[in-house]
Amino acid sequence: MSVLYRALWTCAPDDAEQHLQQARELFAAWATEATGDVPQLSDGPTVVTLQRLRMPERQPYTVERSVSVRAVEDNEGAHGFEGTTRETSAGMTWTTIVRVVAVAGGTHVWVENQAESERLVGVRLAVGRPRIVDDLLAACPSARLGGSGLMVEPQPIPSGAVPILVEHLQSPDRTLPVIVVSQPNNDDGDPGAWLRRASRIARRVSGVATVATLDRAAVVAFSSELGPLATWDGSIRVYSPVPVADGEGYRHRYTLRHLLEDEASERAQVDRIVYGVCALSTRRRPPAELDIFATPVAAVDLSNFMSIDDADGLIRELQSQLDAVQEDANETVEEHDALARDLSMKVGHLSRLQKALNEQGLHNLFYETQHDLGAGIPDEADSVETAIILAMDWLSDWLVIHDDAPQALDGINTSAKAGAWGNTTWRGFRALAAFAETRDGGGGFAGTFYDWCKSDPPLGWPATPKKLSMAESDTVQKNAVLSAKRVLPVSTEVDPEGSVLMLAHLKIAEGGGNLAPRVYFYDDTAGPTKKVHVGFVGPHHLMPNTRS
Incomplete structure (x- = not known):
């Protein structure tokens, strides 16, 4: 199960009880897709049959949606409800959870979207807000998360209001990403395209980000205020929920206009923006007021003492x-x-x-050259699996990852450190490829990968015992069982048997326990392929040593 989206906000309605009841009715209408009278959903589970159209042939079919409602309350007067929907189609199970609680001073809302798939890899998910979010936000115009207000539609910022936007971006109280969409310097025959693009983004990220639009006059004022950290000429910038400061442009992702010029490219870039802010939303911790929804703990039998x-x-x-x-x-x-x-x-x-x-x-x-323009080697990889795919696509001239090299990546890709490990693995792959390129004449380097890294090249890997080992200990090498684990697959161009002993490895992380990733590689830069070959990418526990 993966959490794809998590929206959290607070409201200060005039009547918390009325707002709570309205939220429950909105959930019932959305969950049952009622077009007339809204059914009263009592506590407990129920099953709703819904009509769907299979695109593009528009063939009708039905799905069953499981709907459940649970009322909650505590001893201090807080009370609310939890509504859950779950439906399965084409091997994919979607779950949406809506939680609303009334406490002294207002209400707290939590909306979460989850997905499960029968397939482990290769599933591309359509990420975005559940439509119930729009209804719940419309019922609470004062919705906020910390220092950020929540809005469903893009907010046009005139030039006179740019200082207010800049102040908000630089505020340490800001809790939500702000996506700024700028008007192009010329409209290329479709003056409304950039505004429609902003609206599409705003609809998908409502609840987890806000969208602002800048016309040409506002772009000039914005650029004057923020300089290279601004947004201009049809570009889009996602300002992460950290105070915008000089020299930290890398925190605020930038999408250039030329990447949005055709329909397919625009769709891919918009997906990239939406995925990024939705992934960020899943890391937010619900406030203590929402602890009321924790699963009740059964009473502990103390009849037998330890x-x-x-x-x-x-x-x-x-x-x-x-x-x-x-x-x-x-x-x-x-x-x-x-x-x-x-x-x-x-x-x-x-x-x-x-x-x-x-x-x-x-x-x-x-x-x-400051930003990734989308046409060259990517700067980031959000998981180890992604790093492997990118390496196969972009680095194959100098680096070969054997088809059997990836091992037991499920735990690594679902770890809380998945993003950090993915980026570090990608950095390691790029270092190995850059070394092979240098050895083959791009500098005529004659030493080992360790020697090259010690020379501090731009794409080098840390040449420290905690990050790089060019060999295993004598104990491991003399132990037949442990040594056999290091006989790893390789191209038959390197060895006719299709395997060689690989002792050199990158330590992607020292922390992380048995899951900490390792990358074992073989240097054939002086051999027939002139490349570096990777025979293992996986968790540390699959490469045991005398301390394991």
């Missing part, structure tokens, strides 16, 4: 778990510090590069 020996054993086990978590945390802090140092060095390098370009009269080149 013995002292059992208690001691439990304490030792919990202490061991605590020690492991603490070690994981310490390793994560060390990795963060190393990345911070690396980032500082890269920032310094960029600053010196910008100065050199300015002195050569090439200052425009610096900004033109």
Whole structure:
């Protein structure tokens, strides 16, 4: 099960009881798709039969939607309801949860969309808000999440109101992404296209982001206020819910106008924007007022007390778990510090590069290459699986990932660290490919991958024991069982048997326990293929050592 969308907001209606009742009626109308009188859904489950059309032939068919309602209350006067719908079609199960609770001072709303699939990979989901969100927001014009108001429609910002928008973007109280859509410098025969695009985005992200539109006059004022962090000439920028500050453009994703010029490209870029803000929404933690919806815990039978020996054993086990978590945390802090140092060095390098370009009269080149234009090698990968796909698409001239290399990625791709591991794996793949390219004449480098990384090239990998091993310990190599685990698949161009002993590996993460990803590779840059070959991408526990 994956959470695709999570909207949270608070309301301050004149009558909380009336608002609660209205929300329940809106849920009933939406869940049953009632066109006339709204049915009264009592607590408990029910099944609704709905009519659908199978596109593009518009063939009618029916689906069964399971609907359940549960009333909740606590001892302090808070009370509300939880409504859930679930329907399955073509191997995909969609679940929508609506939770509304009335407390002293107002109401709290939680809407969540979830999906389950019978297929593990290759499923492309249409992400966006459930339509019930529009109805619930219309019933509460004062809806807010922290310092951000929620709106269903795009908000046009005239030039005189640009300072207010900038103040909001720079506010530490802002809790929602703001998607700014700018008017093109010329309309190419369709002056309303950019506004329709903004409306499509706003409908899909209502509840989890707000959309603002800037006409040409407002674009000039906005650019004057934010400089390179602004949005202009038909482009779209997603301002993440962090205060906008100079030098942090990487936090606020930018989509250039030329990527939106045809229907297919526009659809892909809009999906990318919507997926990004919806994924961000799933990380929000509901406020304490919504704890009332937690699943009730059954009463504990205390008739049989634990013995002292059992208690001691439990304490030792919990202490061991605590020690492991603490070690994981310490390793994560060390990795963060190393990345911070690396980032500082890269920032310094960029600053010196910008100065050199300015002195050569090439200052425009610096900004033109600042953002991923969508036509070159992507900057990011949102999972290890995505990193593998991107490597096969973009790096195959220098890097070969064997079809059998990916192993047991389900736990890695669903981990809370999936995004970080995906980006780090992608960085590792790019480093291996850049090394192979350099070895084959793009610089004539004669050393090993470790030597190359130590020379601090732009795409290098950290040449530290915590991130890179060019060999395994003597104990592992002399142990027949452990060594056999490192005999990994490779192209028959490298070895006629289709496998070689691979000892060199990237440590994608030290923390993360047994799930921490590893990438084992074989350097054939001096061999017939002139490439680096990856024979394993998967969790650490599949490559045991003497400490495992």
